[in-house]
Amino acid sequence: MSEKIRVTIWNEFRHEKHMPEVQKLYPDGMHATIGSYLAKDADIAVTLAALDDPEQGLPDEVLNNTDVLVWWGHCAHHEVRDDIVAKIQKRVYLGRMGLVVLHSGHHSKVFRQVVGTTGNLSWGREQKEIVWSVNPAHPIAAGIPDHFCLESEELYAEPFAVQPDELIFTAWFEDGYIMRNGMVFNRGAGKIFYFQPGHESCPSYHNEYVERIINNGVRYVKPADFGMDIPDGAPCVHPHKVIDEFNN
Amino acid sequence: MSEKIRVTIWNEFRHEKHMPEVQKLYPDGMHATIGSYLAKDADIAVTLAALDDPEQGLPDEVLNNTDVLVWWGHCAHHEVRDDIVAKIQKRVYLGRMGLVVLHSGHHSKVFRQVVGTTGNLSWGREQKEIVWSVNPAHPIAAGIPDHFCLESEELYAEPFAVQPDELIFTAWFEDGYIMRNGMVFNRGAGKIFYFQPGHESCPSYHNEYVERIINNGVRYVKPADFGMDIPDGAPCVHPHKVIDEFNN
Amino acid sequence: MSEKIRVTIWNEFRHEKHMPEVQKLYPDGMHATIGSYLAKDADIAVTLAALDDPEQGLPDEVLNNTDVLVWWGHCAHHEVRDDIVAKIQKRVYLGRMGLVVLHSGHHSKVFRQVVGTTGNLSWGREQKEIVWSVNPAHPIAAGIPDHFCLESEELYAEPFAVQPDELIFTAWFEDGYIMRNGMVFNRGAGKIFYFQPGHESCPSYHNEYVERIINNGVRYVKPADFGMDIPDGAPCVHPHKVIDEFNN
Amino acid sequence: MSEKIRVTIWNEFRHEKHMPEVQKLYPDGMHATIGSYLAKDADIAVTLAALDDPEQGLPDEVLNNTDVLVWWGHCAHHEVRDDIVAKIQKRVYLGRMGLVVLHSGHHSKVFRQVVGTTGNLSWGREQKEIVWSVNPAHPIAAGIPDHFCLESEELYAEPFAVQPDELIFTAWFEDGYIMRNGMVFNRGAGKIFYFQPGHESCPSYHNEYVERIINNGVRYVKPADFGMDIPDGAPCVHPHKVIDEFNN
Numbered sequence: 001m002s003e004k005i006r007v008t009i010w011n012e013f014r015h016e017k018h019m020p021e022v023q024k025l026y027p028d029g030m031h032a033t034i035g036s037y038l039a040k041d042a043d044i045a046v047t048l049a050a051l052d053d054p055e056q057g058l059p060d061e062v063l064n065n066t067d068v069l070v071w072w073g074h075c076a077h078h079e080v081r082d083d084i085v086a087k088i089q090k091r092v093y094l095g096r097m098g099l100v101v102l103h104s105g106h107h108s109k110v111f112r113q114v115v116g117t118t119g120n121l122s123w124g125r126e127q128k129e130i131v132w133s134v135n136p137a138h139p140i141a142a143g144i145p146d147h148f149c150l151e152s153e154e155l156y157a158e159p160f161a162v163q164p165d166e167l168i169f170t171a172w173f174e175d176g177y178i179m180r181n182g183m184v185f186n187r188g189a190g191k192i193f194y195f196q197p198g199h200e201s202c203p204s205y206h207n208e209y210v211e212r213i214i215n216n217g218v219r220y221v222k223p224a225d226f227g228m229d230i231p232d233g234a235p236c237v238h239p240h241k242v243i244d245e246f247n248n
Numbered sequence: 249m250s251e252k253i254r255v256t257i258w259n260e261f262r263h264e265k266h267m268p269e270v271q272k273l274y275p276d277g278m279h280a281t282i283g284s285y286l287a288k289d290a291d292i293a294v295t296l297a298a299l300d301d302p303e304q305g306l307p308d309e310v311l312n313n314t315d316v317l318v319w320w321g322h323c324a325h326h327e328v329r330d331d332i333v334a335k336i337q338k339r340v341y342l343g344r345m346g347l348v349v350l351h352s353g354h355h356s357k358v359f360r361q362v363v364g365t366t367g368n369l370s371w372g373r374e375q376k377e378i379v380w381s382v383n384p385a386h387p388i389a390a391g392i393p394d395h396f397c398l399e400s401e402e403l404y405a406e407p408f409a410v411q412p413d414e415l416i417f418t419a420w421f422e423d424g425y426i427m428r429n430g431m432v433f434n435r436g437a438g439k440i441f442y443f444q445p446g447h448e449s450c451p452s453y454h455n456e457y458v459e460r461i462i463n464n465g466v467r468y469v470k471p472a473d474f475g476m477d478i479p480d481g482a483p484c485v486h487p488h489k490v491i492d493e494f495n496n
Numbered sequence: 497m498s499e500k501i502r503v504t505i506w507n508e509f510r511h512e513k514h515m516p517e518v519q520k521l522y523p524d525g526m527h528a529t530i531g532s533y534l535a536k537d538a539d540i541a542v543t544l545a546a547l548d549d550p551e552q553g554l555p556d557e558v559l560n561n562t563d564v565l566v567w568w569g570h571c572a573h574h575e576v577r578d579d580i581v582a583k584i585q586k587r588v589y590l591g592r593m594g595l596v597v598l599h600s601g602h603h604s605k606v607f608r609q610v611v612g613t614t615g616n617l618s619w620g621r622e623q624k625e626i627v628w629s630v631n632p633a634h635p636i637a638a639g640i641p642d643h644f645c646l647e648s649e650e651l652y653a654e655p656f657a658v659q660p661d662e663l664i665f666t667a668w669f670e671d672g673y674i675m676r677n678g679m680v681f682n683r684g685a686g687k688i689f690y691f692q693p694g695h696e697s698c699p700s701y702h703n704e705y706v707e708r709i710i711n712n713g714v715r716y717v718k719p720a721d722f723g724m725d726i727p728d729g730a731p732c733v734h735p736h737k738v739i740d741e742f743n744n
Numbered sequence: 745m746s747e748k749i750r751v752t753i754w755n756e757f758r759h760e761k762h763m764p765e766v767q768k769l770y771p772d773g774m775h776a777t778i779g780s781y782l783a784k785d786a787d788i789a790v791t792l793a794a795l796d797d798p799e800q801g802l803p804d805e806v807l808n809n810t811d812v813l814v815w816w817g818h819c820a821h822h823e824v825r826d827d828i829v830a831k832i833q834k835r836v837y838l839g840r841m842g843l844v845v846l847h848s849g850h851h852s853k854v855f856r857q858v859v860g861t862t863g864n865l866s867w868g869r870e871q872k873e874i875v876w877s878v879n880p881a882h883p884i885a886a887g888i889p890d891h892f893c894l895e896s897e898e899l900y901a902e903p904f905a906v907q908p909d910e911l912i913f914t915a916w917f918e919d920g921y922i923m924r925n926g927m928v929f930n931r932g933a934g935k936i937f938y939f940q941p942g943h944e945s946c947p948s949y950h951n952e953y954v955e956r957i958i959n960n961g962v963r964y965v966k967p968a969d970f971g972m973d974i975p976d977g978a979p980c981v982h983p984h985k986v987i988d989e990f991n992n
Contacts, residue, residue: 093366095881107482116364116435118341120479124486130986132654132674137839137933142969146655149989158628159642163434170666172674176490178628178666186411187364189881225886231368234355238372242424242874246893343633378738380902380922385591385685390721394903397742406876407890418914418922426876426916437633473638490626493645589862612860612931614837616975620982659930672986682907683860727864730851734868738920
């Protein structure tokens, strides 16, 4: 890993072009907004990528130089190329890249394939949401109070078709619903952080706590300092006997 | 779920036809051996399936009537049809079928796709293996002593590219290796049990404890008694407000 | 374990004697109400126990013949004898008894000592509660819909000072709070199920889903079918070498 | 938390005084050896403490200024004062101090009470041990190869009466035993790391990997950067309604 954490923020980036109220909230795209917050930290280097860029924004020279990939997609999940998803999956499993999936990315090919889930959940109208921290000692909860309020967010609700390895936040919604909404998955030698807020027509990515949580998440899932090779295959160790190493 | 647990045991079933020493150990195939043990229980109904059967042994009328799928594959993982793997994956995620993956199935399309892993591990020569129970209160460890010995098994060793939800057994190998070798994964509304013993040229599927563990595993991953619909999609709940139900 | 599951329901049993509105809801005590539901099942044998009984309701002949202990306490936690708590703790850790802790039992000596927690959480006025199932494949969620409503329950809210091994339910409260409120802990060779509903002045123990959840919980934490001795101490295995067993 | 991580290393410190072979390995005590390695890092401040020091080495001014407590005890577990154990437990649960327990500390009052376990395991003669990393992406495995060898360590073996939250290492022993031997527990808002190597008559605390693992462990369990107050009690939040905060 380089000295800086190299974060690539991938955005479907279509709502912002066609829907005036989204454009108003995020004139350069949600990825640009998130990126401008992350880039305030001297040890983070941000790259922006979008679906309609060449190679869908993720040519090999970008992907192979990404430590953490942040993903926002919604209506065009099916347009994302399978070969790119396969490259992302492999890079995460081999511990070379962490993944942060936001909001409607729960139904992206990337999330479904990397985590291993349908990504199914229930959803409904925009309403008041209160995010509760249920694991205050977790690094992703650093600096976050026991709860904070989002004036308007799209309802996402249980049942959410996952059992995460670490649960950090759970949301209360005005209409009587809840959702486990901040969570970490371990897959292979990689980590995935999913966080629910961020509907395109809501100002959540301007919320200070949401920004801090994404920042914390990026740092948490970044590749580990491996003391071993993570094999890309199933190596045969024969005829080596570990017990013979004692004589060395 | 029917009153009996409907177990389909899928086997690549090629080694047994071409390798005399395997044929000697498992004249009708490893799946038949495992099935004969399972079928001793009155509440289990066994179906055998093989790669070279029509529809690779898993036409819809079989798959849609399977509560638990047991999987053994080795050299022909790449021949398994992607559409069948996708059907298995969906059925497990929706909680309609449990999955038991044996031995070299760690590298099968089914295991890799359903669990979300490369399935990578290290391997080597056949040798003595001792299976240790590290979670004696787990239902899959029921009736199993703190350890038992397998005179000869293929070496499978760490690093194994998974972090399971429940770890039940860990193996000691003669040459100095260990492997977490009995484990459960929760994916969607389904469960997957992986168990390592069962190289084609080793008699492990005649070992009483191995048989009991597979039996326990089948019972553990069988579909749950759901009190709700597990959605096959992301339903919109609007305009329903849960809080309005209090007035009913 | 005997053929029947021997369940002892322990209740502080004081509110019911002194508070008319509690007496009205639970004339013979909450433990009697819970017991009458459990006893409908032919394979469950119920014993009732109360703080003011001789030996605080738990003489050795009761405790040593209990498969699952259900615990409800509130204002008299400090009166419970330390030697009885120590016996409960040991019995759970050795896998001889499961434990179900209800409502205000979160602050009991038993819960704090067996689980290892302060038991701290926030609380407030009685209000509407909606219980959400977040792990529908879990045996304790069997037969429970994705959510159900309790017209009036005491507010219990995060932060709750635990990280459970299995999370099954999470509650929504009218005033904007949530609580992870149905969960399992593994400690030693035993299991503990905590479930939050059941304030003395609320009718929750007459709710069909609450009753089903307690029933499911009792079955889930009952002692395992151990294939080994769970040692009460740290045995020296020398001079036995496990590798010598291959010659037997 | 201060800028430096304030680590107090507590040692029973008796074997070193009375057993010549231990004195030879650790002339100033095992705690001094571990401390000299930790103190090489500029951001770690080490304090040494021993059972026979005044206040058993842990007067309030020491304990209240400790970010991480490292614990080594063996024959004098019963001499440790219960009030000191209670203070340690509370400090860990409130997230003010992390805990690292070494070797025979598995049977200490501190480990048993803070983690909630009998601490039972099996043990035997000194022999060859191979430590395997089974979670290479974990921060405590940073810089550690897939395995390393210890020429001579006391046998510790399964069944070990715990189900950890995170498993990082598992040991292979010459006589055919294994042990899950590096693991993390979450309790309250605190973390506990247990690591098995370190018998008094073995040179393990001079092994570079053992030292690195202890260093990694100290950093992993150090108190979190909490964004909230972790309550020392069960606060009543009434009459505050979180939903009223939206109007602010």
